[in-house]
Amino acid sequence: xxxxxxxxxxxxxxxxxxxxxxxxxxxxxxxxxxxxxxxxxxxxxxxxxxxxxxxxxxxxxxxxxxxxxxxxxxxxxxxxxxxxxxxxxxxxxxxxxxxxxxxxxxxxxxxxxxxxxxxxxxxxxxxxxxxxxxxxxxxxxxxxxxxxxxxxxxxxxxxxxxxxxxxxxxxxxxxxxxxxxxxxxxxxxxxxxxxxxxxxxxxxxxxxxxxxxxxxxxxxxx
Amino acid sequence: xxxxxxxxxxxxxxxxxxxxxxxxxxxxxxxxxxxxxxxxxxxxxxxxxxxxxxxxxxxxxxxxxxxxxxxxxxxxxxxxxxxxxxxxxxxxxxxxxxxxxxxxxxxxxxxxxxxxxxxxxxxxxxxxxxxxxxxxxxxxxxxxxxxxxxxxxxxxxxxxxxxxxxxxxxxxxxxxxxxxxxxxxxxxxxxxxxxxxxxxxxxxxxxxxxxxxxxxxxxxxx
DNA sequence: ATATTTTTTTAGACTAGCCTAAATTTAACC
DNA sequence: GGTTAAATTTAGGCTAGTCTAAAAAAATAT
Ligand SMILES: [Mn+2]
Ligand SMILES: [Mn+2]
Ligand SMILES: [Mn+2]
Ligand SMILES: [Mn+2]
Numbered sequence: 072x073x074x075x076x077x078x079x080x081x082x083x084x085x086x087x088x089x090x091x092x093x094x095x096x097x098x099x100x101x102x103x104x105x106x107x108x109x110x111x112x113x114x115x116x117x118x119x120x121x122x123x124x125x126x127x128x129x130x131x132x133x134x135x136x137x138x139x140x141x142x143x144x145x146x147x148x149x150x151x152x153x154x155x156x157x158x159x160x161x162x163x164x165x166x167x168x169x170x171x172x173x174x175x176x177x178x179x180x181x182x183x184x185x186x187x188x189x190x191x192x193x194x195x196x197x198x199x200x201x202x203x204x205x206x207x208x209x210x211x212x213x214x215x216x217x218x219x220x221x222x223x224x225x226x227x228x229x230x231x232x233x234x235x236x237x238x239x240x241x242x243x244x245x246x247x248x249x250x251x252x253x254x255x256x257x258x259x260x261x262x263x264x265x266x267x268x269x270x271x272x273x274x275x276x277x278x279x280x281x282x283x284x285x286x287x288x289x290x291x292x293x
Numbered sequence: 294x295x296x297x298x299x300x301x302x303x304x305x306x307x308x309x310x311x312x313x314x315x316x317x318x319x320x321x322x323x324x325x326x327x328x329x330x331x332x333x334x335x336x337x338x339x340x341x342x343x344x345x346x347x348x349x350x351x352x353x354x355x356x357x358x359x360x361x362x363x364x365x366x367x368x369x370x371x372x373x374x375x376x377x378x379x380x381x382x383x384x385x386x387x388x389x390x391x392x393x394x395x396x397x398x399x400x401x402x403x404x405x406x407x408x409x410x411x412x413x414x415x416x417x418x419x420x421x422x423x424x425x426x427x428x429x430x431x432x433x434x435x436x437x438x439x440x441x442x443x444x445x446x447x448x449x450x451x452x453x454x455x456x457x458x459x460x461x462x463x464x465x466x467x468x469x470x471x472x473x474x475x476x477x478x479x480x481x482x483x484x485x486x487x488x489x490x491x492x493x494x495x496x497x498x499x500x501x502x503x504x505x506x507x508x509x510x511x512x513x514x515x
Numbered sequence: 516a517t518a519t520t521t522t523t524t525t526a527g528a529c530t531a532g533c534c535t536a537a538a539t540t541t542a543a544c545c
Numbered sequence: 546g547g548t549t550a551a552a553t554t555t556a557g558g559c560t561a562g563t564c565t566a567a568a569a570a571a572a573t574a575t
Contacts, residue, residue: 079531112533114554119531131540131553148436162409172403176559179397187384321523334563336524340572341561353570392544 074123074177079147081116081124082105084176085136088143096133105287145209146185151177152198155189159199160192166199166250167241200285201232201288219255220265220284222291228255232288240286248279255289296345298400300327301369303338304347305399307358310365318355329422367431368407373399374420375410381421382414388421388472389463422463423454423473423510442478442487442506445515450477462508469499477511 084105088097095242099117100160103110125140136144154176179244188205189195196204205211232252233240243260244250248271258275259268265281281285306327310319320337324331343350347362360365374399380391411417418434419425427433438453438483452475455462466472470493480489480497487503501509 075531100551108532109534110553111535111555158406162384162406162413164405164409167406172401172406175403176398178395181394181397183386183390184380184384184394187386191384234484245538297561329562330562332523333525333565337562515522 074143077116078120078177079123079143080125081113081120081149081155082136082140082144083147086136086141086148087186089136095136095175098133120223120227123154142209145205145211147177148178149205149209150185152204153185153192153195154288155198156192156195156204157188157201160195165241165245167238167245169199169238170238197232199251200236201230214290216288216290218285219257219267219269219279219287219289220281222257222289223256224257224260226257227292228289229253230255230287231290233286234288235286240283243283244287247271247279248274249287255287296365298343299338299344299441300347301400302361303335303342304358304366304426305369305373307348307356307361308370309479311358317415318357320355322357324356350488352455364431367427367433369399371427371429371431372401372407374424375414375417377420377422378414379410382417387463387467389460389467391421392458392460402474403469419454419473421473422458423452424481426441434511438512439512441479441491441501442503442508443490444479444511446479448478448479450511451514452477452509453477453512454485455508456509456510461471462505465505469493469501476511 081102084102085097088101088105097115102117103113105276106113115126117126117134119127120140122133123145124137127135127137146281153171154170154173158164158172159166164172165283174210197214201214201216202224203211203214211264214231218234219228222228229251230251232251233244254270254272256270257267258270261267265284267279267284268275269277269279271277272287296456297327303324306324310323310327310354311317314323321332321335324339325335339348339350342348342362343356345471346359347365348407349357349359350363354465373395376395377391380394381388386394390501397464411429417426419436423436423438425433436453441450441512452473454473471477474490476494478492479489480492483489485504489501489506490497491499491501493499
């Protein structure tokens, strides 16, 4: 019942792709693109994962996680996000520096360790990017956030997360003075390119492109 | 200049075997036994490590780390021991529970991470088993400990480490009320089997076999 | 100094993961 | 519906790391 580093990465990829596209089957090419390897390699691995009952696989028909596969994938996600919290909260890394390290730490195999880490961190519900941390049973507590681009003018908003986790984007947000928990208000929407003028906490006049506004998640407070 | 999980384990093995036997060449069979794999596999790997300049290797003549190899090995040891401190001090694992998890964590690759972890832990000098933690330059601060078996009757002793890191031995010590920093005094030596009667902190009358006394490291305080 | 034993290396084979190129299946188009 | 294009799988090959069995070198014993 052992699972390799590589198999864990495939399961995580399938899990996140299936969520992304409304829980549909995931295609070989989607996985191939997501993991930056070739479709033929993916087919190889899908056969092995099916053999081990992590996925249901019908050739040419795409793939879906079994319950066993989902549990395994969610556990990797849980580990990834807990380690990210550790890196930011305890070791004082910036939120844009932790992803690659967590990509390694997520494969450390010890249930005792996850449990004790979770406890040490105070059982956090969200990682440094606002993503929910599933509990030990694999349950996610859904947050009802929307993209900033969909918010209405004058609504009181709180930043709850980001959709783009790239270093570039995260650094840009930090430089603009935007982080999790900050208060936003849209003052103006440019009807030509959908860019925004927003208030961040007490400061008016920050300009954000539509592309950026699509990748900031907010909760509407009023 | 990338190094694999497996290569790191070989370098660590060579490093610790070479220390163990007074910095001599390490033989293929020693490595094979230490890592629980076959001599033929070791020969294969030695060729690769020599190719990459981690070791000096002359067929049939044993092997020795290059400076590059030593640096790499010591870094793995440093990571291993820092993570053990983390697991015991922060996550509240017992000292006999941390070795296997550290065996995984030692391969996480990030200089930033080691540095920040070291800082977070308060730059510890010893791991939970009393083993010295090399600094970022690979320097060990030698401790002048002796085995309890070599101590003289009535000397004031402080426990500084253990030679046997097995779960069994560590649990036995814990149950006997012996841990790092505890004060010992040898009250009697049995001249037939070299077993000891010792005082632990304030309690007299603990019996220890010669075998156990060989694996407890102490510093002589007077 | 030979003969025997031990250690080490070589030869050949296997698996996990990856690749490229070719074949096949499915989807899209006219 | 037949033809083309796209997606997927198969076939064959590569590397890292392991193994067993056999050959070769070194050490030991007589
Ligand atoms: Mn991963
Ligand atoms: Mn995250
Ligand atoms: Mn290791
Ligand atoms: Mn230790």
